[in-house]
Amino acid sequence: MRYDSIIIGAGLSGLTCALLLARSGRKVLVVEQHSSPAPVVSGFQRGGIYFDSGFHYAGGLGEGGPLQPLLRHLGMEDKLQTFPYAAEGFDCLRLSSSDEEYALPVGFRNIKNYLAERFPPAAVEIGLYLDEIATTWRNFPYLDLDTDLADFGMESVHGCSLQERLAIFSPWPQLQSLLSMHSLLYGVAPEQAPFSLNAQVAGSYYHSVHGLGGGGRQLIQVLLKLLKEAGGDLQCRAEVAQIFAEEAVVAGVRLQSGEEFTAAEVIATVNPTQLPDLLPAVGMRPAYLKRLKRLHQTPSAYIVFARSEQPLEFLRGQNMFVQPHAGVFTAGIDRPLEERSFYLAGADQGRDRAIKGLIGIVPASYSEVGFLNISGKERTVEYQDWKKDLGARLLQIFSLNCPQLPQLELLDLATPLTLRDYSHAPQGAIYGVGRNLGQYNPQPVTKLPGLFLSGQAVAGPGLLGALVSGYLTCGSILGHELLRGELRACR
Numbered sequence: 001m002r003y004d005s006i007i008i009g010a011g012l013s014g015l016t017c018a019l020l021l022a023r024s025g026r027k028v029l030v031v032e033q034h035s036s037p038a039p040v041v042s043g044f045q046r047g048g049i050y051f052d053s054g055f056h057y058a059g060g061l062g063e064g065g066p067l068q069p070l071l072r073h074l075g076m077e078d079k080l081q082t083f084p085y086a087a088e089g090f091d092c093l094r095l096s097s098s099d100e101e102y103a104l105p106v107g108f109r110n111i112k113n114y115l116a117e118r119f120p121p122a123a124v125e126i127g128l129y130l131d132e133i134a135t136t137w138r139n140f141p142y143l144d145l146d147t148d149l150a151d152f153g154m155e156s157v158h159g160c161s162l163q164e165r166l167a168i169f170s171p172w173p174q175l176q177s178l179l180s181m182h183s184l185l186y187g188v189a190p191e192q193a194p195f196s197l198n199a200q201v202a203g204s205y206y207h208s209v210h211g212l213g214g215g216g217r218q219l220i221q222v223l224l225k226l227l228k229e230a231g232g233d234l235q236c237r238a239e240v241a242q243i244f245a246e247e248a249v250v251a252g253v254r255l256q257s258g259e260e261f262t263a264a265e266v267i268a269t270v271n272p273t274q275l276p277d278l279l280p281a282v283g284m285r286p287a288y289l290k291r292l293k294r295l296h297q298t299p300s301a302y303i304v305f306a307r308s309e310q311p312l313e314f315l316r317g318q319n320m321f322v323q324p325h326a327g328v329f330t331a332g333i334d335r336p337l338e339e340r341s342f343y344l345a346g347a348d349q350g351r352d353r354a355i356k357g358l359i360g361i362v363p364a365s366y367s368e369v370g371f372l373n374i375s376g377k378e379r380t381v382e383y384q385d386w387k388k389d390l391g392a393r394l395l396q397i398f399s400l401n402c403p404q405l406p407q408l409e410l411l412d413l414a415t416p417l418t419l420r421d422y423s424h425a426p427q428g429a430i431y432g433v434g435r436n437l438g439q440y441n442p443q444p445v446t447k448l449p450g451l452f453l454s455g456q457a458v459a460g461p462g463l464l465g466a467l468v469s470g471y472l473t474c475g476s477i478l479g480h481e482l483l484r485g486e487l488r489a490c491r
C-alpha cells in the first residue's frame with residue numbers, strides 16, 4: 001500500500017511525528033514491532049494497580065513552561081488531566097549511610113532559598129548556578145521559539161561536564177548530590193554528561209512538576225485518538241526489517257513478515273545504532289553508519305513493581321532518590337546491588353485514593369543478565385527463579401535503605417532483558433542512546449533523501465525530548481518557520 005510518510009516506532013516521538021504529518025494532509029502509517037503501541041510508556045495493570053512503565057512525571061508543564069505550547073499545538077492540552085507535584089518537595093534525596101534527607105521544592109526561586117538555607121556558605125554560588133540553569137535550560141530548538149534555529153549547535157556538545165561544573169561545591173557533598181541526582185533520569189554519568197544536558201532535564205523539573213492522571217497510558221490514548229481523527233494509520237506487530245530505496249531515494253519499508261509499504265518519506269524513531277542494519281546498501285557514507293553504530297547507550301535497569309497494604313503517602317507527589325553516600329551522583333552499576341543508587345515512585349497517583357503501588361528503578365548493566373544466555377523472547381524457568389530471588393533482594397535493599405517503606409509484596413520485575421525485548425533497546429538501554437559529552441548527536445535529516453530520524457536520541461530523553469524531536473524532524477519536512485510560527489501562536 002502507498003503512503004506519503006511511514007513512521008517506524010509508535011513511541012512518543014513516532015506518534016508526535018505521525019500526528020503533525022497527518023495534520024499537514026499527508027497519508028501516514030505508523031508501524032510498531034510490539035503487539036500494542038508505545039510499549040515504553042503505556043504502563044500495565046498488576047494486582048489491581050495501574051503501574052507506569054516509562055513515564056512518571058513531567059517537567060516544564062506549568063504556567064509559562066515550554067511543554068504548554070507543544071501540547072496546545074498538538075491539541076492535547078485540554079484532553080490530559082494533569083496534577084501538580086508537591087510544591088514543598090517534589091524530589092526527595094535520601095543519603096542512606098547518614099540517614100539525611102533533603103526535598104527540593106518546585107520553582108527556581110524556592111530551590112534557591114531552600115538550598116541557601118541548608119548550605120549558607122554556598123548561598124552566592126548556589127544563586128549563580130541556578131540562575132545559569134534558569135536562563136539556559138530551554139535554549140533548545142522548539143523550547144525557545146524566539147532564537148534563530150541556526151544558533152543551535154546540535155551536532156555534538158563540548159565544554160563543561162556536570163561533574164566539572166559541580167566541583168565548586170566540593171565542600172558540600174550533599175549539595176553536589178542534590179544538584180546531580182537528576183542524572184539518573186537521563187542515564188549519563190555526571191563526569192560524561194554535558195552541563196547543558198543536565199540543565200535541560202533538571203531545569204524542566206526545577207521550573208514545574210506535574211503528573212498525569214492515568215499516567216503514560218492516558219498520554220498515549222490521547223495521541224492515538226488525535227492521530228485517528230487526523231486520518232493516520234497504525235499497524236502493530238509490524239517489525240521493520242528493511243528500509244528500501246529506489247535510485248538512491250527512500251521508497252518504503254519491508255516488514256519481517258515480508259509485507260511492503262511504499263512511501264516518499266520514512267522516519268525512523270528506532271535506536272539509531274540499529275539503523276545501519278535496516279538501511280539499503282547504497283545511499284549512506286560508511287563513516288556515518290560507523291558513527292551511528294558506535295553511539296553510546298545508556299545503562300539498563302531493574303524495575304520493581306510492588307504492592308503495599310499500607311498507603312505509601314510519603315510518595316504522593318514526591319519521588320525519592322536514594323544514594324548511599326553524599327557526593328556527585330553515581331548510579332554505581334559497577335558495584336553490588338546493595339551499594340547502588342535507586343529511585344522510588346508511587347504508582348497511579350492521579351486518582352483520589354490511597355497509593356498502594358511502588359515503582360523502584362535500580363540502574364543495572366546488561367552484562368548482569370549475560371549468564372542467562374537468553375537471546376530471544378522466550379523465558380526459561382531458570383530466568384523466572386532468578387527474577388524471583390532478585391526481586392526479593394531488591395525489596396530488602398529498599399526497606400533497609402528507606403525505613404519509611406512498609407511491608408511490600410513483589411508483583412513484577414523488569415530486567416535488562418525486558419527492556420531489550422519490549423522497546424527494542426540494544427542491551428536494554430533504559431533511555432536509549434546517551435547524549436555524552438563530545439559524542440555525535442544524530443540529526444533529523446540524513447544523506448539518504450526521504451529518510452529522517454526522530455526520537456530521544458535526536459533531541460533528549462523524556463516527554464519533553466520526544467516531543468521536541470518530533471517537531472525537529474517534522475520541521476525539517478514541513479518547514480521550521482511554519483511550525484515555530486504555529487507554536488508561537490499557541491503560547
Ligand SMILES: Cc1cc2nc3c(=O)[nH]c(=O)nc-3n(C[C@H](O)[C@H](O)[C@H](O)COP(=O)(O)OP(=O)(O)OC[C@H]3O[C@@H](n4cnc5c(N)ncnc54)[C@H](O)[C@@H]3O)c2cc1C
Pocket residue numbers: 008009010011012013014031032033034037038039040041053054055056057058059238239240241269270271303361422423424430431454455456457460461462463464465466
Ligand atoms: C523506566 C523509565 C522511566 C521513565 N520515566 C520518565 C518520566 O518520568 N518522565 C519522562 O518525561 N520520561 C520518562 N522516561 C523516558 C521516556 O519514556 C522516553 O524518553 C520516551 O518514551 C522515548 O520515546 P521515543 O519515541 O523516542 O522512543 P521509544 O518509546 O523507544 O519508541 C521507539 C519505538 O520503536 C519501536 N521499534 C523499534 N524497532 C522497531 C522496528 N524495527 N520496527 C518497528 N518498530 C520498532 C519500539 O518498539 C518503540 O515502541 C522513562 C523511561 C523509562 C524506560
